[in-house]
Amino acid sequence: MPAMLVSKISAPLNALLAITGLMAVAALTTPDITAPVRFALEMLLAGIWAVYGLQLIGTIILRQMNGVHDAIPAIIIDVLAVLLPLLAFLAISRRDQSLYCAIWLLKPLRQSSFFRMMGKVISNETRNLIGVTSVFGILLFAASLAAYLIERDVQPDRFGSIPQAMWWAVATLSTTGYGDEIPQSLAGRILGGLVMMSGIGVFALWAGILATGFYEEVRRQDFVRNWQMVAAVPLFQKLSPAALIEVVRSLRPRTVPAGAVICRKGDRGDQMYFIVEGSVVVALPSPVRIDSGSFFGEMALITGEPRSATVTAATEVSLLSLYSVDFQILSGSSPEIAEIIRKTALERRQAVPDA
Missing domain, CATH: 2.60.120.10 (Jelly Rolls)
Structure with missing residues (x-):
C-alpha cells in the first residue's frame, strides 16, 4: 500500500519536503510572480500535501496494526500538516491559502526527541517557571502604573492610561527598547533604568531555570543509559x-x-x-x-x-x-x-x- 510506504519516509526527506514547501510559500508572496509560475508552485504545494496525507494515513494504520500508542506529538503534527492547509483551501481566500502551509515548519521536528525533553523539563520546573512568570507580571503592572503616574501629564498620548504604558513596560523589561515611547521626565528615566535592570534579572532567572532543567534531564537520561550498559556486564549483575x-x-x-x-x-x-x-x-x-x-x-x-x-x-x-x-x-x-x-x-x- 502506498500509504504504508510513505509513512516510513526518513527524517531528512521530511525536512527536504518541508523546506521545499516553505520556499514555495515564500515565493507565492512575491507580487510580480507570473501566472504559470504561481500555478506550478501551487501544484508543488498540492503534491507535498498529498505526500503528507499518505504519510498520515500510513502512520495511523501502522499504529493500529502494531498497537503503538506513543509518539502523540508526531501524530498531532501530521494531522495539523494535512488538516490546516485543507481547511485554508476550503475557507480562506486564494491569496492567503498557501500561508497555512507554514505549519510544515514543524514537520522536521516530528521525530525529534526535543519535544519530549522540553515537556519533561517544563513539567519538572513548572513551579519555578510559574513563580518567575508571576514576578514578571507584578513588575510589568508596577512599571506600567508608575510610568502612568509619572508621564501621564507630560505625554498623555503615549502614557495616558495604564494599558498604553504597558507597551513601554514590556519593551523596557525585555530590554528591547524600540524607542517609540520614551519617558521625558527625570523620574521617568530613573524608572526606565530600574525596569531595565529588573528585566535582565527576570530573564536571567528564566534562562537559568530552563538550563538547569535541561542539564538535569540530560544527566538523568545519561544515568539510565549507563545503568543499562553496566547491568549488561556479567561481572556487575550480582551487585545490590x-x-x-x-x-x-x-x-x-x-x-x-x-x-x-x-x-x-x-x-x-x-x-x-x-x-x-x-x-x-x-x-x-x-x-x-x-x-x-x-x-x-x-x-x-x-x-x-x-x-x-x-x-x-x-x-x-x-x-x-x-x-x-x-x-x-x-x-x-x-x-x-x-x-x-x-x-x-x-x-x-x-x-x-x-x-
Whole structure:
C-alpha cells in the first residue's frame, strides 16, 4: 500500500519536503510572480500535501496494526500538516491559502526527541517557571502604573492610561527598547533604568531555570543509559542496587569504531575497560580476542606499569572505562569486584602478558 510506504519516509526527506514547501510559500508572496509560475508552485504545494496525507494515513494504520500508542506529538503534527492547509483551501481566500502551509515548519521536528525533553523539563520546573512568570507580571503592572503616574501629564498620548504604558513596560523589561515611547521626565528615566535592570534579572532567572532543567534531564537520561550498559556486564549483575549505583557513577561509556586503537603498547595505563558489546583484539605474539562481558587493561591500572600490548577494536565496540582513581573508590565500596579484577589480572599475567 502506498500509504504504508510513505509513512516510513526518513527524517531528512521530511525536512527536504518541508523546506521545499516553505520556499514555495515564500515565493507565492512575491507580487510580480507570473501566472504559470504561481500555478506550478501551487501544484508543488498540492503534491507535498498529498505526500503528507499518505504519510498520515500510513502512520495511523501502522499504529493500529502494531498497537503503538506513543509518539502523540508526531501524530498531532501530521494531522495539523494535512488538516490546516485543507481547511485554508476550503475557507480562506486564494491569496492567503498557501500561508497555512507554514505549519510544515514543524514537520522536521516530528521525530525529534526535543519535544519530549522540553515537556519533561517544563513539567519538572513548572513551579519555578510559574513563580518567575508571576514576578514578571507584578513588575510589568508596577512599571506600567508608575510610568502612568509619572508621564501621564507630560505625554498623555503615549502614557495616558495604564494599558498604553504597558507597551513601554514590556519593551523596557525585555530590554528591547524600540524607542517609540520614551519617558521625558527625570523620574521617568530613573524608572526606565530600574525596569531595565529588573528585566535582565527576570530573564536571567528564566534562562537559568530552563538550563538547569535541561542539564538535569540530560544527566538523568545519561544515568539510565549507563545503568543499562553496566547491568549488561556479567561481572556487575550480582551487585545490590546501591553498589550498582556506585559502579554507574564510576564508569564512563565510550563507543569505538571497528579498527580503531583503544590503547597502545608503552602508553601510561590510567584506566581499564569493560566490554558491553562487540569485541577487541590484544596484539600479543598470539593475538587474543576478547568478547563482550569481559574486561581488559586491568594490569597496567593495578601495577601502574606502561601498557604491555596494543588493543584494537575488532568490531564496533561499546566500552565502559574505569580510571585508577575510581578503581580505588570502587575497591572500598565493592571489594568483591576489585578482588575479581585483581585475580583475573594475576591469572593473565601468569599466562601471557596483557594490556
